[in-house]
Amino acid sequence: MDMKAPRKIRDELIFWLRDAYSMERGMEEMLVKHFGAHKDNSDVQKARIAHLAHTRQHVRTIESLLNSLGSRTPVIESGFIMTEALRIVSESLSHDESIKDLLTCCAMEHFEVACYKTVITAARAAHLPYVDEACQKIILDEEKMAHTIDAIIPKAVENFLTGG
Ligand SMILES: [Fe+2]
Numbered sequence: 001m002d003m004k005a006p007r008k009i010r011d012e013l014i015f016w017l018r019d020a021y022s023m024e025r026g027m028e029e030m031l032v033k034h035f036g037a038h039k040d041n042s043d044v045q046k047a048r049i050a051h052l053a054h055t056r057q058h059v060r061t062i063e064s065l066l067n068s069l070g071s072r073t074p075v076i077e078s079g080f081i082m083t084e085a086l087r088i089v090s091e092s093l094s095h096d097e098s099i100k101d102l103l104t105c106c107a108m109e110h111f112e113v114a115c116y117k118t119v120i121t122a123a124r125a126a127h128l129p130y131v132d133e134a135c136q137k138i139i140l141d142e143e144k145m146a147h148t149i150d151a152i153i154p155k156a157v158e159n160f161l162t163g164g
Pocket residue numbers: 024027054055058112138142
């Protein structure tokens with residue numbers, strides 16, 4: 001199987017990094033919104049604050065990767081559309097706000113992991129190890145948040161069912 005020309009692979013990598021930038025900006029907005037909507041001191045709120053700091057770092061990392069490849073950050077931020085789309089899906093799964101937000105967040109974190117795996121594969125094909133390494137580091141934060149939310153969901157559902 002022939003690979004695309006190196007220039008073309010680099011262009012695809014830039015395209016996906018720009019999508020990742022939009023996605024991270026969408027995540028940043030979503031985490032701020034979820035934090036503001038739930039005024040409590042629960043583990044999930046603490047996780048949101050910690051992951052918001054990571055997400056802002058991801059935004060800066062992707063921005064510097066794009067700059068290193070001679071590209072700017074995108075103006076069209078499709079990540080916002082993505083979080084809204086997942087929100088609509090979670091609306092159909094629960095009518096409880098806190099569970100809806102957990103489902104949206106959980107889906108987004110897993111989606112982020114999948115996106116970075118795409119970027120990593122393209123970075124390897126483009127022989128850009130620093131992009132590969134930066135995205136592997138980001139994936140660790142996304143997986144940590146996904147596991148945290150995964151672990152919180154059963155308790156949140158129990159609380160909802162018992163009126164707690
Ligand atoms: Fe992220």
